[in-house]
Amino acid sequence: MKANIHPDYQAVAFHDTAVDKYFIVGSTIKSDRTVEIDGQEYPYVPIDVSSASHPFYTGKQKIVASDGRVAKFNRRFKNIGSTSK
Template sequence: MQQDKHPDYHPVVFRDRAAGYAFLTRSTAKSDQTIEWDDGKTYPVVDVEISSESHPFYTGKARTVDTEGRVARFERRYGGEGGAAG
C-alpha cells in the first residue's frame, strides 16, 4: 500500500445546534474548535445545521407543502378527470 495516499481519518464530534445533539464518529473533517467528550478526551467538533435528530424525514414531522395545488395545476395543464389532452 502506498504511503500518504489516504486522508487523515480520526475521531470527530459532530454537533447539531438545532437539536442540541452531538455524536462521536470517525471522519476526515477538520476543525479548529475542540470539545471534551464523555470519556474525558478532547476531540475536534464540527457544527452542522441538520442531522438525523433534527431532519423532518427522520423525526416524522415532515410535511408536504403543496403550493398552488400541484394536482389541480396538473389537471388544468393536461386535462381534467378522465379527459385526455390534445
C-alpha cells in the same frame, strides 16, 4: 497502499446546533476547534441539520399530496368527450 498520501481518519464530534445533539463519527475532516465529551477530546464540527433535526427523520414533515399526470389530464379534459350528438 502508499505511505503518507491518505488523510488522517479519526473520530470527530459533529454538533447539530438545531437540537444540541452530538454525533461521534469517523471522518477525515479537519477542525481547529475541539470539544470534550465523556472525558475524551474530539475535533469539533458544528452542523445545521442531521437526522435528529431534519423533518423527514423526526416525522414532522408535511406530505403534500399531488395528483399524477393522468389525474391532471382527466381533470383538465373531462368535459370534452361528454357532448351529446
